[in-house]
Amino acid sequence: MNLDNLYQEVILDHYKHPENKKLSVEKDIQVHHLNPSCGDEVTLNLTLESGRISNISWEGNGCSISMASTSIMSTLLMGKSPDDAKKILDSFMELMQSKGSAKGDELILEDAVAFAGVSKYPARIKCALLGWMAYKDASLQVEAKSK
Amino acid sequence: MSLDVGLIRKDFPILGRTVRDGKRLIYLDNGATSQKPQQVLDAEMNFYLMHNAAAHRGAHQLAEEATEAFENARATVARFLGAADEEIVITKSATESLNLLAYSIGNAPSNNRFHIAPGDRIVVTEMEHHANLIPWQELAKRTGAELVWLSIDSEGRLDLSKLDTVINGKTRVVSLTHQSNVLGTINPLDKIAARAHQVGSVVILDACQSAPHMRINVKELGIDFLTFSGHKALGPTGVGVLWGKSDLLEELPPFLFGGSMIDTVTMLDSTWAPAPRKFEAGVPNMAQAVGLQAGLKYLEKVGMEKIHAHELNLTQQFIQGLSKIEGIEIFGPTTMESRGGVVSFAVPDIHPHDLGQFLDNQGIAVRTGHHCAWPLNKALGVQSTTRASFYLYNEAHEIDSLLDGIQQAQEYFGRSR
Numbered sequence: 001m002n003l004d005n006l007y008q009e010v011i012l013d014h015y016k017h018p019e020n021k022k023l024s025v026e027k028d029i030q031v032h033h034l035n036p037s038c039g040d041e042v043t044l045n046l047t048l049e050s051g052r053i054s055n056i057s058w059e060g061n062g063c064s065i066s067m068a069s070t071s072i073m074s075t076l077l078m079g080k081s082p083d084d085a086k087k088i089l090d091s092f093m094e095l096m097q098s099k100g101s102a103k104g105d106e107l108i109l110e111d112a113v114a115f116a117g118v119s120k121y122p123a124r125i126k127c128a129l130l131g132w133m134a135y136k137d138a139s140l141q142v143e144a145k146s147k
Numbered sequence: 148m149s150l151d152v153g154l155i156r157k158d159f160p161i162l163g164r165t166v167r168d169g170k171r172l173i174y175l176d177n178g179a180t181s182q183k184p185q186q187v188l189d190a191e192m193n194f195y196l197m198h199n200a201a202a203h204r205g206a207h208q209l210a211e212e213a214t215e216a217f218e219n220a221r222a223t224v225a226r227f228l229g230a231a232d233e234e235i236v237i238t239k240s241a242t243e244s245l246n247l248l249a250y251s252i253g254n255a256p257s258n259n260r261f262h263i264a265p266g267d268r269i270v271v272t273e274m275e276h277h278a279n280l281i282p283w284q285e286l287a288k289r290t291g292a293e294l295v296w297l298s299i300d301s302e303g304r305l306d307l308s309k310l311d312t313v314i315n316g317k318t319r320v321v322s323l324t325h326q327s328n329v330l331g332t333i334n335p336l337d338k339i340a341a342r343a344h345q346v347g348s349v350v351i352l353d354a355c356q357s358a359p360h361m362r363i364n365v366k367e368l369g370i371d372f373l374t375f376s377g378h379k380a381l382g383p384t385g386v387g388v389l390w391g392k393s394d395l396l397e398e399l400p401p402f403l404f405g406g407s408m409i410d411t412v413t414m415l416d417s418t419w420a421p422a423p424r425k426f427e428a429g430v431p432n433m434a435q436a437v438g439l440q441a442g443l444k445y446l447e448k449v450g451m452e453k454i455h456a457h458e459l460n461l462t463q464q465f466i467q468g469l470s471k472i473e474g475i476e477i478f479g480p481t482t483m484e485s486r487g488g489v490v491s492f493a494v495p496d497i498h499p500h501d502l503g504q505f506l507d508n509q510g511i512a513v514r515t516g517h518h519c520a521w522p523l524n525k526a527l528g529v530q531s532t533t534r535a536s537f538y539l540y541n542e543a544h545e546i547d548s549l550l551d552g553i554q555q556a557q558e559y560f561g562r563s564r
Binding site for chain 1: 498499500501504505508515516517521524530531559560
């Protein structure tokens with residue numbers, strides 16, 4: 001097996017130089033997500049302004065897959081409407097569930113297609129989803145608050 | 148005389164398989180579960196092929212044979228631990244054994260020596276596996292007792308400087324691991340057991356990481372109860388052992404209720420069979436017990452002293468190799484004194500998951516994570532570690548491969564800056 005399919009350059013880059021990895025002072029909501037099987041954790045701040053995600057910032061501790069995935073997620077969803085963000089999230093979920101059969105839609109997922117290789121390793125899918133699930137939780141909570 | 152590892156390996160079919168596209172399997176996750184020799188698989192299958200019936204019930208021939216097979220297995224476990232047959236309770240797992248003790252103690256009425264009252268104390272250590280921590284947390288909550296623990300020092304050994312204040316006159320239970328599943332530390336039992344008994348507490352030993360790897364004689368350890376799991380000792384999953392001193396087992400109330408564990412039953416009340424039967428409700432795990440028996444016989448035949456010495460050789464080789472790699476941090480004792488064949492470590496700038504994945508790609512199975520000892524990880528100041536754990540079938544060249552793999556991982560993950 002070629003490990004480079006899993007550890008693509010873009011993943012290692014984001015791991016070493018993560019984006020938006022500093023919790024913002026202002027936020028609509030803060031969530032903390034933890035993978036109990038390994039202890040990886042992410043704290044995520046989400047702010048919405050006039051129907052757009054105006055800021056996602058995060059802090060975390062974990063493996064290259066979980067940290068890079070959270071970093072890429074934060075860059076992808078920044079500035080998007082919650083509906084567009086949901087489409088991207090759904091597309092990423094679908095990729096993770098593909099067991100290695102899908103390549104991912106580059107138009108929607110951009111750099112996040114680099115995680116296609118992760119879907120072949122069942123034990124690592126949770127790593128890749130950690131930050132995304134934190135965003136999903138945060139967005140649902142913001143939505144519930146605004147109702 | 149050292150072990151003939153080549154000969155031993157022939158008995159373990161799984162060690163001949165390859166993983167991840169043709170890589171030879173190097174199995175170094177024995178702290179989690181051991182592989183099984185053909186003798187264990189045959190024994191378990193033979194029970195089902197020839198003797199299967201419900202033990203302790205019925206008068207037909209198969210029922211007699213099943214009963215005999217199960218009781219023979221108990222006798223082998225007893226011999227393995229230097230105990231009497233009636234002191235051995237066959238459980239489904241070590242986790243069940245510890246829960247059995249916690250629930251049984253919690254069931255003890257006020258006139259029973261095990262009774263726990265609000266303000267009493269339960270003592271554990273900071274290095275416990277969750278299975279020897281959470282049952283006591285819950286018992287403390289149910290009874291109003293206080294849960295207190297012995298801390299670890301910088302070398303990963305128990306700090307006994309506060310022993311007399313931690314184990315005080317209120318202490319009813321002291322439950323600790325014999326060997327840490329993360330650090331490899333073997334705990335000094337003499338002082339702890341002496342202090343516990345001085346204040347009238349029972350001492351419970353989690354021997355999951357020790358009993359499969361070294362000679363144990365319960366009479367020499369000065370403890371009251373001991374548990375270990377079958378699947379870490381070459382046996383099948385689904386079987387655990389609980390040893391208790393016979394007078395204590397007699398006084399301890401039962402935990403699971405149902406068939407087999409009774410003496411008499413009416414619509415409103417029941418009385419219990421003598422120990423160990425009162426702790427073995429339901430049709431027992433006969434095939435698994437028979438499999439465990441074959442596993443323990445295998446270990447005895449090889450020799451527990453030899454196995455322990457072999458594992459320490461591998462451990463020393465690994466720790467010496469690790470100490471030559473820059474920046475590696477080892478959690479736990481680095482000398483061979485009072486330690487077993489479990490080594491946890493950290494490689495700078497590589498998360499254990501990524502290291503584990505890289506090694507897996509080379510066919511090397513190690514454990515990564517918090518090893519079900521979350522509070523210990525917090526005490527060590529780490530989120531997770533990588534752990535290699537050895538057994539009788541591991542070879543020196545496998546340790547070399549692991550050391551090479553760690554260095555290659557450093558190159559691999561250092562590749563982009």
